[in-house]
Amino acid sequence: xxxxxVVQGQLLGEAGKINPAQLHGAFFTLLTDxxxxxxxxxxxxxxxxxxxxxxxSGTGRAWFRVSFLQDHFYAxxxxxxxESQVPRVSLGAAELHVERVISSPGRWSGYASYxxxxxxxxxxxxxxxxxxxxxxxxxxxxxxxxxxxxxxxQSYLQRWEQFSPxxxxxxxxxxxxxxxxxxxxxxxxxxxxxxxxxxxxxxGRVTFMIKGLDDELARQLNLLADYAFYAxxxxxxxxxxxxxxxxxGR
Numbered sequence: 001x002x003x004x005x006v007v008q009g010q011l012l013g014e015a016g017k018i019n020p021a022q023l024h025g026a027f028f029t030l031l032t033d034x035x036x037x038x039x040x041x042x043x044x045x046x047x048x049x050x051x052x053x054x055x056x057s058g059t060g061r062a063w064f065r066v067s068f069l070q071d072h073f074y075a076x077x078x079x080x081x082x083e084s085q086v087p088r089v090s091l092g093a094a095e096l097h098v099e100r101v102i103s104s105p106g107r108w109s110g111y112a113s114y115x116x117x118x119x120x121x122x123x124x125x126x127x128x129x130x131x132x133x134x135x136x137x138x139x140x141x142x143x144x145x146x147x148x149x150x151x152x153x154q155s156y157l158q159r160w161e162q163f164s165p166x167x168x169x170x171x172x173x174x175x176x177x178x179x180x181x182x183x184x185x186x187x188x189x190x191x192x193x194x195x196x197x198x199x200x201x202x203x204g205r206v207t208f209m210i211k212g213l214d215d216e217l218a219r220q221l222n223l224l225a226d227y228a229f230y231a232x233x234x235x236x237x238x239x240x241x242x243x244x245x246x247x248x249g250r
Contacts, residue, residue, distance in 0.1 A: 002163075002230035003074040003111045004067040006102040007081075011054075011062040013094030020240040021195025022092045023054055023064060030089065033076045040073065046159050048073055050232040052108075053133050053240040054091070062096055065108050065243065067230045069163040078103070108245065110229070114164040117226055123218035125210045126183060127225045131233060133243040134192035134201025138235045145189060145200040149180045149208055152233060155242075156224040159231040168220055176210075176217055183209040194239050201241060 027049070031037040040049065052065035068074040078101060081087045087098040102109045112120075129152070137144045137151040144151065154173045161170070169175070187204030208225075210218045225246050233242040 001071040001074075001111060001113045002067065002069050002117075002227075003071065003103060004065060004109050004230055005074070005078070006063055006065050006100075006106070006109045007089070007096075007098055008061070008063040008100040008102065009089075009096045009098040011056055011060045011091075011094055011096050013091075018054055018091045018094055019193060019195040020051075020053060023051060024195075024239050026089050026091055027051055027066065030080050031073070031076055032080050032083075036073060036076050046162055047238045048163060050230075050237040050242070051240055052243045054096075064096075067232065069159060069230060074103075108243075112230075114166045118166055118223060121219045121223035121226060123210075123215040124222050125218065126207055127210075127222060128205055128207040128247040129225060129228060129233075130205050130245050130247050131187070131203050131242070132245070133240055134190045134199070134203055135234050135242045135244070136192075136199060136201040136236075143200055143235070145202045147182065147185065147187065147202065147206045149182065150177055152206075152208075153180065153221060153224050155234050156227050156231050160224065160227055168223075172217070172220055172224075176213055176221055179211045179213040179217075180221065181209055181211070183207045192236070192241055194236060194241075199236065199241070205247060 028037050048070045050067045054062055054064045056062040081101045089096040150173055157173055160168055185206040187202045190201055190203045191198040192201045210221055228244040233244045
């Protein structure tokens with residue numbers, strides 16, 4: 001079952017010196033089971049978790065978000081916050097004093113089983129995604145900072161295939177490519193510092209249109225768009241890139 005958790009608190013120390021690599025490292029210290037920590041480290045292919053960047057207000061209030069594509073990681077992660085009297089996350093020269101851990105449905109938190117995601121998917125012909133943190137796709141030695149429909153939906157399908165017990169057609173995106181396009185967008189280029197260097201990316205909203213495809217194929221694309229909330233989009237999602245949610249009136 002996928003989960004998305006928001007961790008909120010007060011940041012003390014030098015916020016300006018925090019980089020995504022420190023939050024990535026801190027995540028592993030919050031997995032209290034050494035075997036799970038090793039499993040998360042050594043997992044081949046795509047990882048079963050994503051991390052957002054740390055967002056800090058002018059008053060030092062801060063939050064970050066973790067999503068899990070397998071529920072055994074979720075249970076172990078929240079154990080630290082349940083058992084610690086004063087939960088803290090060490091971030092180099094700074095420290096986040098945790099006050100709330102939110103998993104109930106909200107803007108960036110929530111949960112749903114793979115079966116539930118499948119059951120609620122509808123064959124809607126337009127779907128809008130918000131890319132909150134810089135998003136990009138790695139293609140060989142090249143980085144593509146554009147929401148090309150095939151790259152976007154293929155990234156979701158690959159994660160779904162790796163972690164979901166519910167099967168989807170392996171050629172889903174190839175079959176849909178002729179009828180899947182961008183209807184409109186409001187995006188801008190925004191580089192992302194990954195702790196080592198700047199990675200080109202984009203942020204903003206994109207509305208994709210589905211045209212000339214049967215309802216079942218359209219429903220499967222809508223399912224993948226819903227899954228983006230947990231899976232993230234594209235490259236370096238475990239370091240803060242690709243934080244995504246579907247914007248919908250449902």
